[in-house]
Amino acid sequence: MASSAALTTTHLPRLRAGLEEWRKKQSLHAEFATPLSEITNRANGGGQRKQQGKDVVVAFRTRPPLENEAETKFAAAETQDAKTAEGAEEQADTPQSAFCAGITVKSAEPGEFVAHVPGMKAPQWSGPTLAHKTFVSDLAFGPDVDNEEVYQRAVITDDLLTLALSGGIACILAYGQTGAGKTYTMEALEHRIARDLFSVAKTIGRQMRESEKRGAASEADQVASDTNSEEEIFEFSATFLELLGKRAVDLLEPADGLPVDAQGNPIRKEVPIQEDKSGDVRPRLISTVFRSSEELEGLITAALAHRRTSATARNAASSRSHAILTVRIKNKLLPYAEEGQLILADLAGSERYEDSKAHDKQRMDESRENNKSLMNLKECVRAKARMANEDGFVHIPWRMSKLTVLLKPIFDPESRQASRTLIIAHVSPHIQDSTHSVNTLSYAAPFKTSPPKPRGPAPYDPTDPRTWNTEQTREWLTAEFTKRARAREAAARKVAEKSAARRGKTPPPAELDGPVRLAVDVERLCQEGMTALHFGRMYTTEFVQRCMEVANMGGEVTPDVVRNAAAIVFGMMTYLTMTAKTRTRNDIIKSRKRLALDEVYGGISRARKIAKANLAIPASPVLQIYTDDEIAQVAESMGxxxxxxxxxxxxxxETRWVDAWDAEVAAINGMMESWRAANKG
Incomplete structure (x- = not known):
């Protein structure tokens, strides 16, 4: 049984002795495989960078103990428990407030942390025990590793900046107990990313310009290519969101004139978080364009100054919310390509009841909401980890909390952008916090087994706009605008027929298959590189405006005709997208039901066995006997x-209370009978 922090403090001498005895038997490898100087040279362009090929990288970190930290955090509780704790006589030999490590770095790369969890012997409770629990990660940073080395080994080595500048999604999550050092790490990473982002962008821009020059068709193209600098290739913007439970606010919103709560924090306007019709999650935040490292540094500093903090029993300036900085990067050379994203999430500290029981109501509610969102994030992590070991569909409940909705790119199995996630799990160095450290490490370790996300374009489906490329999008737009033109011709023909009938004349025959004049120039509307996904992210008015700019005005094609045709076509595209999303989810649910049925009833293979054995099934249709080749042939032909x-x-x-096996047998029997009847002769 695990002991409390206070009881652990009273038994520090015996626990420290047990820990020293354990360490003498261990082989510790706290050194990294690659020297830091070599990584720094790679970051500056001095060599080929390391590519781990992982979508999720897990790092553990523990900080050094602060001066007098043990006295301020554990001494009061120790004094109270010392009156009743056994073995009080041995406490006189050792200062009660002395530090005892609760975490040992057994290996730095690959990472391995050992948490030393104190407990009590049962059933006589004769004294303390010490359990050693091992957790594995990709990297492990001990108390002597500074922020610069964490940045170089975790961010630079895994090319997170390059990935975001190349149109991918790079995400960094800092998780851990309140007071474990999350904000300290994340702020350091944010400022170092701001420091290096433009230098990396300049290097990538230079490479893109050089490749563009090599492929230029003429000398004029090369001159035009030289007119723009590397920095002008990318356009950067940033948003900074604070999430407390279900309530999100914009940290870049000016605080002047805003009311404040009981603790002096400004009460900001709530920002809704939800998916749009194309499946993107883009809250209505102030998006600030920045053009230099200094401007990004200023944005980060201003936003962090607005973040909600409060004094707690564990931390004098505890972060009471999740803070998510999102940097979006648009490549001007590829205007219709997906935007790169750099998501930096400093998660709120998790707290035990023992740490928050003395808080006021507001801070208790904050702790409850934070823990709830973190637990849902944990469920998403576990579900994603299960995908590595299960062939069937595994549901990831990322829609269950606002935090995981914001982190949709990490969890969405339908995402087609390349992504990489770095999670840094922070744990306290004190043995009194070992129980919570175990929870933190257990929380983060499953990320390491996460499978790769789907890569490459989705298979083409004519009814799903999300799968169309530029040519397929143009074909669909041409067909839809042609339908609208044919409808206009038919309406005009009816008017002409009625007018001729009133005059007693016969109208000339109509050319039903002749060429039509489209309301818009589809090739100009859908330029090279654009797909239906780009149109799906637009509003109706924006799409109509785009159509007006490339309209084929003249004759019967008036502005009203273009606007009406554009609105109808856009509505059809939106309907197809929403229908495809619903159909995909329904197919997933059906596939899960089918997997369950196969597991219970044995699927088609059991139907063949029962049919061949000529077993009688009560209340079921009589099964015909078919060969394996016949069943395989029918199944293949029907798809x-x-x-x-x-x-x-x-x-x-199921709706008629019919046994699932009976319904399945009837369906198989019916399909086989139909096939036999069609192939008689």
Whole structure:
């Protein structure tokens, strides 16, 4: 049984002796495989960077103990418990406030932390015990590793800046107990990223310019390419959001004139967090364009000054909320490519009841909301880890909290952007916090087994705009605007026929298959590189305006005609996108049900066995006997309809209280009979 922090403090001498005895038997490797100077040279362009090829990198970090920290955090509770604790006589030999390490770095790379968890012997409670629990990660930073080395080994080595500048998503999460050093690490990383972002952008921009010159078609193209500097290739913008439970606010919103709460924090306007129709999550925040490292540094400093902090039992300036800095990077050479993102999330500190029981109501509520969102993040982590070991669909509940909705790019299995996530789990160095350290390390370790995200374009589906490339988008737009033109012709023809009938004349025959004049120039509307996803992110008015700019005005094509046609076409595209998303989710649910049925009933293979054994099934249709080749032939010829027919039959059977096995047998039997009847002769 784990002991409390106060009880642990009373038994420090015996625990320290047990820890020393354990360490003498261990082989510790606290050195990293690559010297720091070599990583720094790579970052400055002095060599090929290391590519780990992982989507998720896990790092552990513990800080050194602060001066007099043990006295201020544990002495009061120790004094209270010392009156009743056994073994009080041995406390006189050792200062009660002496530090005892609760974490040992067994290996730096790959990372390995050992948490030393004190407990009590049962059932006589004769004295303290010490359990040693090991946790594995990619990197492990001990108390002697400074912020610059953490940045070089975790951010630079894994090319997070290069990934974001290349149109990918780079995410850094700092997690851990209140007072474990999360904000200290994250602020240091944010300022170092601001320091290096433009230098890395300049290097990548130079490489892109050089490749552009080599592929230039003419000398004029080369001259035009030389007119722009490398820095002008990228456009940078930043948002800074604070999330407390379900309430999100903009940290870049000016605080002047805002009301304040009981603790003096400004009460800011709540920002809604939700998906748009294309599946993106982009809260309405103040997006600030910055053009230098100094400007980004100023934004970070201003936003952090507005972040909610309060004094707690564990930390005099505890962060009471999640702070998420998002840097978006647009490549002007590829205007329709996905924007790169750099997401830096300093998560609120997790707290035990023992740490927050003396707080006021507001801070208790804050702790409760923070722990709730962190628990949901943990469920998402576990679900993502299970995907590595299960072939079937695994549901990731990222829609269950605002925090995980904001981190959708990490968890969404349908995401097509390359992404990489660095999670740094912070733990306290004190043995009194070992129990919480174990929870933190258990929380972060499953990230290491996360599988790669899907890569490459999605398979083409004519009914799903999310899968269309530029040519397929143009084909669909041309067909839709052609339908609108044909409808206009048909309406004009009806008017002409009625007018001719009133005059007693016969109108000339219409050319039903002749060329039509489209309301817009589709090739100018959908330029090279654009897809239906880019249109899906627009509002209706924006799409209509784009159509007006490339309209084929003249004759019967008036501005009203263009606006009406554009609105109808955009509505059709939005409908197809929403229908495809719903259909995909329904198919996933059906596939999960099918997997469960196969596990319980054995699927088609069991149907064949029962049919061949000629077993009688009560209340079930009589199974015909078919060969394996016949069943395989029918299943292959029907494709997805084979499984759809079975799933539909099972679903209908459930609504009528029909046994699932009976419904499945009936469906298989019916399909095989139909096939045999069609192939008689």
């Amino acid at each position: 997805s309809r084979w499984a759809e027919t079975i799933n539909e039959a099972v679903a209908k059977g």
